[in-house]
Amino acid sequence: MSKFLFISVKPEFSHKIISKEKTIELRKNRPNVKKGDHVLIYSTVPDKSILGFAKIKRIIELTPQEMWNLYSDKLGIDKERFDEYYSGISKSIGIEVSNVCKLHTQINLDMIKSYFPKFSPPQTYKYISNITALRTYKKLTLRFTSL
Template identity: 45%
Template sequence: MSKLLLISIKEKYVSRIISGSKTIELRKAQPKVKAGDTVIIYTTQPKKAVTAIATVKQIIKLSPQKMWERYENNLGITQNEFEDYYQNSSTAVGIELCSIIQLDSEILLSAIKMIHPRFTPPQTFKYLDKFQTFRDYKNLSN
């Protein structure tokens, strides 16, 4: 069964993902997803909205040094940013994204909270129940 992964990303990196200059989203922890799973991209402050969806192409798990050596042109960040992020880590996790679609209309956090008042965007990522998400969407559109 495929999963829905909700992931929080800073606006400058989301722009790079949408433009295609960033195809690998970096994390310190590996999400339990596989090729073909869906990623819902939540853009953090100041936008605070779901802005895009993508598909997991693959999960890459390497030492930070090897990640940079092999994929620096796909990471969408500077070497200094990369080194700062992984300074105390022995493992770098990359979520390679494909089939990236920018939503025609962003889904604002305030709109999500109308359906789920206790919803909070994840610090890094969280899993969603796609059947519950579909039911909520149907209820919103009725």
């Protein structure tokens, strides 16, 4: 069964993913996902909202230098911050995405918490089954379109 990878991303980078300017999201640890799984894109403070979702095209594992040399045009980050992020780390992980879909209405954290009070966005990422994601989206959209 495929699943959703729920990732937290700084607004500068989440908006670049949604606009398709950035097609590879960088991580220090490899998530347990495969090609064809989906990723929910949660934009952190100050947005605090789910902006959209995408399909995972592939997971790339390289040294930071190889990642930069091969994919710098798809990373949405400058060299200085890239080097700072991977300082002292020998492996870089890239989550390459495709089929990016922007939600018509962002789902903000207050909306989610009003229905799921114990919910907290992931520090980096967490996994959600497709069924859970669809049921949650349906409940949230039905609730908030009727307000």
